[in-house]
Amino acid sequence: MSEGLLQKFGSFSPVGDLLTLIICILLMHLLIQTFITKDSNFKAFCGMLGFVALAAVFDLIFHTLLASDNMPVFLIYATRMISRFCLFGTFILYVYYFGNLLELPKKTKKTFNAVSILISSLLLLGDILGSVFGYGFTVDYSSHSYTGGFNFLAIGLLLNICILGFMLTRYKERLVFQILQGVMGSYVLCIIIHIIQGLHHQTSFTISIFILPIIALMYLLHSNPYDTETGAIHASSFTKMILDAHSKNRELMIISLHVQDFDKNAYLLRDMHSMVYNFYSKCVKKGTLFRLHGDRLVLVYRIDQNPNYEETNRALVEAFTPLYEKLKLKFKAVFVKSESKLSENNSYPDLFKYIEPKCEPNNFYTVTEDDILNFTRRLYIISELRDIEEKMDLDDPRVIVYCQPVFNVSSGAYDTAEALMRMELPDTGFLFPDMFIPVAEQTDLIHPLSLIILNKTCKVIHNMLENGFHVHRISINFSIQEVRDENFCRDILRIIEQNNIPYEKVAIELTESRNTTDFNMVKAKIYELKEKGILFYLDDFGTGYSNFDRIMELPFDIIKFDRSLVIESGKDKTSEYMVHTFADMFHKLNYRVLYEGVEDTADEARCIRMFAQYLQGYKYSKPIPIAQLENFFSKVNISPL
């Protein structure tokens, strides 16, 4: 035979297969670089690319053999069959990938996979038998020709598109419309190329059309996760990596680097990129760097790959020191080992924010077990606070009113008290305010708690008044941020009215605000409530900042001298004179003075010398459940409300 079979037909060029092979290698490289978690999607992609690449290689061999003289027919059939086998394998993987992507129930996924395996196997078998029985691909050396026969591959492609089309339309609500459109578009393109190639009696691009949907999927669903400025990976991939490691029970070391004004200094970004990258790749085996937001970089590495993680961290610190000195960075670095309670919902970004105030500037901090315990308790408290806000039950049993009776110097009796909040949560038990009030204030969840305290206190006032107790009023603490809420006055008046008690039985304690912008608004709200008869206490006078002009401008009735002033006044004569002078001034301006934290008779005597109208402190009573207030208050002649 002088000429190969290929010459007879002249319809094949190796360009298509070579291009396919190159694209597969390129895509494989991209996959390895950009897939942060080597999950089942990653494996499916690798499988698909591997199959298409193999199909291209065997297609090339097949056509080369076909074009050569005196090649054993068996080899021609075998290489063609392997190439077909790989393409049918790709069909199966497409279906497997979409089953994962659409998060189909396990059973449904299995059914789809089984159907695609069955169809592909039958078609492949049909193709092989076609060659045996003559209705498929056959080579005839005697006439120097071959016939394509029945096109099982085209049927496979059509059926595959039908299955995927069915999956995508049946579960379309599980995928964004644009993605659906993009994926289906790539399949339509496949069919068009196949038809055009058929019209031109070509077979060169049969294999290459199989990579189009892969490219579409990689771009639409798994596009570049890198931050182009730093080379770090985006935050969403961080969550993915944490959840993936959690599901595989894999321990991670997570290191946060918070650099002040990192995103404002463009020159830092350029320098940091290569330096940070070089620095950590020297110390850590297979670390991944993420950029969580503007100025936080997080380095994650696997502990099983770096078992001496303490040493690794030490090396990191050593390598980082000259770097930050050179760049004059202001940073805080936090090291934490993954913990399943934190990994579950990826709470690390919040953990870093919680820990950083504890870390000295330009220093490194290793998170302790206690830190994690405190932090998870805080998360739990926040979730309970959210639940309280959502349910908004004014009798919520988780919020408890304690009370401290206040001694009235002129009447010599207890007729006022301060309501103090406590909480009782299923997992933590009884909680003091320092455990939850700062958290509630930071998360803007304090107002519902205050309203519950107000409601429960009003109820007790109502009952005590009905039982003939002489209750002048009970003061309730509000945070200044609550006053800013536009519904503040309405909420308070509504609850007092619902409990059917006079407005003046409730007083409000506020601590000064340093915020100058909302001063007038706060003032207006205070006046509105004061008009109804509600008294106002200035809480914690003497702590930190005291702006007399501002205090005088707000219509406070009672000034609460903080316990620190009571202690201070007991130190020496000069200190007593100072506190005495303040008290004298308020007294002369018609404010009433209350001393907080009076613990013994000496405190009491001194406070009385310093114009005390009211005294509050452990000397009289520690905070008690509000139901016990009756033990302190006296009964007067029973009179109706």
Ligand code: C2E
């Ligand atoms: P505060 O308003 O200054 O409350 C007085 C605190 O001093 C109370 O602490 C009380 O138990 C404590 N105390 C009273 N007498 C003495 C004493 O003789 N010696 C000493 N060493 N301490 C005394 P508590 O109940 O732990 O409350 C702490 C803080 O939590 C309160 O300080 C207040 O700022 C906040 N808080 C409590 N309840 C509420 C509330 O319902 N709403 C808001 N926004 N804050 C509240």
Ligand code: CA
């Ligand atoms: Ca108070």
Ligand code: CA
């Ligand atoms: Ca106070």
